[in-house]
Amino acid sequence: MRITVFNNSGEKSITTAGVLTKKLEQAGFVLDDKHPDVVVTVGGDGTLLSAFHRYADSLSHVRFIGVHTGHLGFYTDWRDFELDDLVDALKQDSGQSVSYPLLDVSLTYDDSTTAHFLALNEATLKRMNGTMRTDVYIKQNFFESFRGDGLCVSTPTGSTAYSKSIGGAVMHPRLDALQVTEIASINNRVFRTLSAPVIIAPDEWVTFRPASGQDFVMTVDQFSTTTPPIVEMKFRIASERIHFARYRHMHFWDRVEDAFIGVKK
Template sequence: MAERSNLYFYYKKDDELEKKLQPLFELARENGFDIVDHADKANIIISVGGDGMFLQAVRKTGFRQDCLYTGITRAEGEAGLYCDFNLERFDEMVHSMMHEELEVRRFPVIETNVNNNTSFYCLNEVSIRSSLIKTITMDVYIDDLHFETFQGDGLIVSTPTGSTAYNKSINGAVVDPKLPCFQVSELASLNNNRYRTLGSSFILGAERTLALQITQDGNDHPIIGLDNEALPIRNVHDVTVKLSDKLIKTIKLKNNSYWERVKRTFL
């Protein structure tokens, strides 16, 4: 791992965590790694604080394609689908990187475009929800096909790794991250004589484009969630989602597959 010797730690700073990290920094330096003060200088970015912090680390460092990401949970036994390591056993990660007892997994990313303007990327999901105490109405297009007119609380579009998060909580399917696809799930849809939806989650392949046109009925400032952040955009007319060419590369311990992590977390 000589070509990947610069480490950047992404975490929410507090005195207790700083104290715990100092001996880990020393351990890394003793094994030939440099601790850098900016993510741009790193070729391995390490988040400390669980899956939420991992998502923030990827987002705040720009979904970099030229480095590896890895995550560390703070508490022993804390579940983490993106985190292979624990703060109390940091030496395992250093040993793995030094002796190449690791593999690289690649997680798909979805690209979201709002009002044909700036693109945003998500590792977990993008959600479009009503910001008022009323339903939101959207015309749903798959490629150029008008598929349905949705009325309800909102829609969630998730990546395969994001399928175990918000999507799973509303009975969406858990998807293998080796499948290049994304999933669409409904939040409290209304089905009546005027509005009719599929009523279940559906999965779209890598070449598909999902387009959502927001009905301008006063609910044109929906809450758009990108992973664990909200997007402050008013007057939303349309949202387009597709699978990005970007892939997030993470360090994977051997004998710790995605499905082993799912089993450990949920079963």
């Protein structure tokens, strides 16, 4: 088994990654950051997001494991003081994994060029210097003409991230569905939107067709960029999936309770 250790720049993460690397070498594992079978991230959920994008071209054969150097996150099953247990679990690995859906984002610009992205959590489209005007389609059908700060499209695992903070529902990650959440929509006698999160079925897709000449900022997970004028932005469930090597399981709703409520009876 070829393993790579991917860490953030925090002092604790750097130290933990160094200790883990030595333990893996002593256990006889091959350390390979170019063609790994398993990517072990050390840091937090943001670190795992970065690793996902680093190895997005290898998702068919790469599994991820998260080691958290702070509080447990949604993508991290192990703590920094459990490294010996993690190495033992890797020794007994039988290829087990759990997979979750990803977001496929396709863009068409006004010069007819295109771009393609994968997101683990979400993608957003915003206008920073005025009201964003965007027609929204579900499959081929017109749904609404949006006016507001922006729109967010999230995966089930991403539903506990930015989407939740703007009023989105929390979705179980076994659902192959997408969620569209409005960001500060304008609703009055002239403009009207649904003003509620929309859950998109697996065989459907969402298309944004923004008004021309607007200054947009697009985000894909934690990465943001200003874009050339966009003609169309299409979202669907990706054919690719992310795979986690899960040697022990924490129920999703227990994770939600621990992260956002934290009050035990």
